[in-house]
Amino acid sequence: NQSNSHYSKDDSAGTILGDKASQSHLMASSNGVEGLHVWSSPEGGCKIDIGKQIFCNRSLNMKNILAVGFDMDYTLAQYKPETFESLAYEGTIRKLVYDLGYPQELLEWTFDPKYMVRGLVLDKKRGNILKMDRHKYVKVAYHGFRELSKEDKVGTYGNTLIRDSFDEPDYALIDTLFSLAEAYLFAQLVDYKDNNPGKVPEGADYSHMYKDVRAAVDLCHRDGTLKQMVAKDPKRYINEDTSIVPMFKMLRDSGRSTFLVTNSLWDYTNIVMNFLCASRTLDGSLSCNFDWLQYFDVVITGSAKPGFFQEENRANIFEVEPESGMLLNTDNGTPMPQVGSTSPEVLFKALNKSCRVFQGGNVAHLHKLLSIESSSQVLYVGDHIYGDILRSKKVLGWRTMLVVPELEREVKLLWELRDMRKQLRLLRNERDLVEDQIHHLKWSLKFESFRDDEKQKMTSALGELESQRDQARLAHQQAQRECHQKFHKIWGQLMKTGYQNSRFAHQVERFACLYTSQVSNLSLYSPDKYYRPSEDFMPHEFHILPL
Numbered sequence: 001n002q003s004n005s006h007y008s009k010d011d012s013a014g015t016i017l018g019d020k021a022s023q024s025h026l027m028a029s030s031n032g033v034e035g036l037h038v039w040s041s042p043e044g045g046c047k048i049d050i051g052k053q054i055f056c057n058r059s060l061n062m063k064n065i066l067a068v069g070f071d072m073d074y075t076l077a078q079y080k081p082e083t084f085e086s087l088a089y090e091g092t093i094r095k096l097v098y099d100l101g102y103p104q105e106l107l108e109w110t111f112d113p114k115y116m117v118r119g120l121v122l123d124k125k126r127g128n129i130l131k132m133d134r135h136k137y138v139k140v141a142y143h144g145f146r147e148l149s150k151e152d153k154v155g156t157y158g159n160t161l162i163r164d165s166f167d168e169p170d171y172a173l174i175d176t177l178f179s180l181a182e183a184y185l186f187a188q189l190v191d192y193k194d195n196n197p198g199k200v201p202e203g204a205d206y207s208h209m210y211k212d213v214r215a216a217v218d219l220c221h222r223d224g225t226l227k228q229m230v231a232k233d234p235k236r237y238i239n240e241d242t243s244i245v246p247m248f249k250m251l252r253d254s255g256r257s258t259f260l261v262t263n264s265l266w267d268y269t270n271i272v273m274n275f276l277c278a279s280r281t282l283d284g285s286l287s288c289n290f291d292w293l294q295y296f297d298v299v300i301t302g303s304a305k306p307g308f309f310q311e312e313n314r315a316n317i318f319e320v321e322p323e324s325g326m327l328l329n330t331d332n333g334t335p336m337p338q339v340g341s342t343s344p345e346v347l348f349k350a351l352n353k354s355c356r357v358f359q360g361g362n363v364a365h366l367h368k369l370l371s372i373e374s375s376s377q378v379l380y381v382g383d384h385i386y387g388d389i390l391r392s393k394k395v396l397g398w399r400t401m402l403v404v405p406e407l408e409r410e411v412k413l414l415w416e417l418r419d420m421r422k423q424l425r426l427l428r429n430e431r432d433l434v435e436d437q438i439h440h441l442k443w444s445l446k447f448e449s450f451r452d453d454e455k456q457k458m459t460s461a462l463g464e465l466e467s468q469r470d471q472a473r474l475a476h477q478q479a480q481r482e483c484h485q486k487f488h489k490i491w492g493q494l495m496k497t498g499y500q501n502s503r504f505a506h507q508v509e510r511f512a513c514l515y516t517s518q519v520s521n522l523s524l525y526s527p528d529k530y531y532r533p534s535e536d537f538m539p540h541e542f543h544i545l546p547l
């Protein structure tokens with residue numbers, strides 16, 4: 001049970017509290033969140049399970065935040081990849097076969113939801129899948145499911161000039177969990193084309209196949225293939241999360257406005273939000289109503305993010321009548337006076353009148369509806385760096401929190417593997433030390449004068465050091481591979497590529513003021529919390545830390 005892990009909060013490395021100590025100090029969090037993720041420590045202060053902490057890149061004082069907004073899909077609603085993404089995968093294959101002329105045998109293919117991870121980059125032209133560090137140095141590269149040799153990898157991606165790109169249109173970023181199925185299918189098609197060149201549709205090179213897959217996945221999201229199935233049985237596709245409602249209550253009790261901005265349309269949004277927020281009857285079945293609207297001031301559906309974040313985007317905004325789903329014209333968000341018998345009061349007879357639901361529009365409409373004067377008063381929580389976070393922070397100046405569900409496992413593994421990682425660092429230091437010694441010895445032999453017997457001794461010492469270095473290199477490489485595979489057998493740690501931050505981690509660092517594994521972790525902290533980042537260190541400071 002994750003909630004019983006006993007990590008302390010005040011240290012980034014994570015101190016484990018003894019079972020007895022922590023259990024005797026367990027306390028329910030004051031907001032009544034189910035499952036105990038917060039407890040007092042014997043030393044005083046509050047401890048939060050490290051997998052549930054909110055991490056801070058940039059100072060954020062919640063006292064200055066007047067409105068908290070949420071994305072829905074993969075932020076509030078965590079889909080189960082093994083069912084939801086499998087559905088997208090199967091629907092996509094059917095479209096490839098029946099609409100785009102791919103061979104029937106694709107219908108036999110299966111999806112491994114664990115194979116692909118976020119942060120990868122697809123090289124559409126070459127059929128490669130890449131993992132890179134923050135300098136865009138490609139560290140892991142596969143062609144389909146075949147690993148590229150080091151020579152091929154360096155030959156193709158080693159040139160630093162190429163490193164400036166890795167963006168659309170030649171590359172595709174796997175930066176949402178929605179993209180895992182299409183990345184997997186792309187790798188399968190690359191393999192298939194290589195082994196069966198005559199079988200893919202004529203003229204379909206790797207880029208063309210990627211385009212087909214992307215279009216087919218997108219169609220599955222739009223033509224009801226996915227949404228009808230989710231609507232029939234949300235529990236099969238979405239994780240239940242009983243801590244979401246207490247979080248909304250906490251925010252609203254603290255006087256904050258709350259809003260939802262989602263690209264999903266009203267009918268689907270209503271189904272998903274109702275599933276997440278609805279009270280359950282004793283037998284566990286859902287009572288279906290619009291009660292969830294009480295947790296929001298404004299709901300914007302069909303928002304067409306990221307365009308929504310641009311004020312100059314002139315998208316029309318319609319008011320949605322929740323019960324019928326009918327769209328009503330508005331004058332920039334203000335309802336138009338109605339002619340005839342239908343008064344505005346009747347039109348806005350949603351069960352909870354305090355929340356208004358819209359479709360479309362742009363951020364200026366939203367600010368007006370919420371009476372927001374400065375964009376720095378808004379905190380937006382999303383899961384998609386490009387769709388939710390980058391534009392809202394960079395262009396608009398909203399404060400941002402990124403939800404990274406993978407983080408919970410990653411930080412727990414970091415903690416469990418701390419001895420192994422320490423050993424790895426020692427091996428790396430040892431290798432570097434021997435390399436430095438070799439350099440100094442070679443330098444002396446070349447530029448200083450010694451007696452012959454001294455020279456002989458030094459030369460044999462050099463030989464010994466060189467074999468020591470080879471052993472150290474090998475030991476380090478083996479330990480590094482072992483550690484890498486503990487996180488993911490192919491791609492390793494989400495936030496690291498070798499010893500450097502991964503490109504994904506770099507984006508998180510730049511664009512998310514806060515990041516955490518689940519949206520409801522917000523309720524483990526005071527709504528007036530002052531989030532502060534840890535101190536920055538340059539490499540030259542590490543050896544002289546003031547500890």
Ligand code: U5P
Nearest residue numbers: 071072073178217218221261262263264
């Ligand atoms: N979606 C697409 N195409 C995709 C991936 C996702 O249309 O390739 C849809 C999802 O089905 C969902 C919406 O309705 O985008 C995500 O919206 P948001 O809640 O993350 O804003």
